[in-house]
Amino acid sequence: MATLSVKELHRPMPDPQAAPPEKAAQGKSRPRPRTRIQARNRAAILEAALDVFSAQGFRGATVDQIAAAAGLSKPNLLYYFPSKEAIHAALLERLLDTWLDPLREMDAEGDPLDEILAYVRRKLEMSRAYPRESRFFANEIVQGAPRIHAVLSTDLKALVDEKAALIQGWTEAGRLAPVHPHHLIFSIWSLTQHYADFDVQLRAVLGEEDPFEAAPEFLDTLYRRMLGPT
Amino acid sequence: MATLSVKELHRPMPDPQAAPPEKAAQGKSRPRPRTRIQARNRAAILEAALDVFSAQGFRGATVDQIAAAAGLSKPNLLYYFPSKEAIHAALLERLLDTWLDPLREMDAEGDPLDEILAYVRRKLEMSRAYPRESRFFANEIVQGAPRIHAVLSTDLKALVDEKAALIQGWTEAGRLAPVHPHHLIFSIWSLTQHYADFDVQLRAVLGEEDPFEAAPEFLDTLYRRMLGPT
């Protein structure tokens, strides 16, 4: 899961549960598709829902829009998912793990500055390759995270606390310029996701220039100067 | 408009058109309230609309919600504004100028690093004092800025280009470490607005600690190290 090949732009992220181990015991939470048609249609629905939710937010999205985008009738869509809420929840569950992978990969054994710069690079690459996923989360959180708050204060908090402790250790060992480790992580989220979430604004301001052109070097420079040896 | 007194948290920003010069010729665009009641109710509606739009986005907000929050019946609200669109437009017009003031204040005559750090400080203060305004714009832009795109590629672009040129001049004069000026400005938007737009997430991760506690020093340090003399 380390390197992201980005031949496919604006495509759904690789499904962590695609091609499951044969005869895998069926987990309670996500009913495994029993047929080809189910697999195809459930995938099409989630793909369409990502389009619509990321562009309109939960309340702004309509079941009809999602059904149309998936090439299904509304009752047919509701044959696969019991409600709009359920589609959103399924999407959330599927995306969240992959979304946090770049942070999980930060390695205690690596060189501190390299690890952080690599995290920034991975996260920026996510914004470039998966802007819909970024906007999906942005919509949810800007509007108060009503459907995701529990996960944030448990799983996400645990992961961030762990990595913050790691960073803290690095700075205490003098291997990194001192910073507030949590806010360092926040700054990486902020700076990288901004390129996805505020894409239209950046393009409106830049005109012809693609925001993602200068972004990698800019962020690399920023964090090198901020964290590196003087 | 330079210093922001923040005694009132989560209150609407000062209306640039409040207390207009006596007998001012009435501009075409915004009908000046003729009566006390109009002034009070229009203000209450915009205040309520800011609450609702910033929390739900345009499509997610309903006229009934806004009316209820303003303490009016729906037909009564629609006596003051012809449509939901019109409320949103009025709010946008009222907020935009004030929202861009911190950037306008960046002064070519000042010390480069001081000017940028002061801009960061003002912008962060805006996020702290006016998070609803920040989320109002965030909702709009994440969802593709359908109601604001024209302004971005004209007014905003012009302002940013001007300030970017100023920064470019500073770095060429060797008074600032070299950076891509546009991306520098983007980074300031990103880092400061993140504290408003993603507030729930930051609080979920931090637990007790207030995100705004360590933010000023963190950002100050970041930009000092990035832009200052080694």
Added chain:
DNA sequence: CGTGGCTTTGACCGTTTGGTCAAATCATTA
């Protein structure tokens, strides 16, 4: 105190929304 304009409201309208259901169609396999 009465009149004219400003304000408020209950009732209403057509449309959109999330969701249901029974019936029809399709695909698979015995």
Added chain:
DNA sequence: TAATGATTTGACCAAACGGTCAAAGCCACG
């Protein structure tokens, strides 16, 4: 190929939506 379960659909529903309207209430001023 016949039967059975999976899939699809048109018709429908109640609630919510943005917005309208005529009538009623209220207020300021002569």
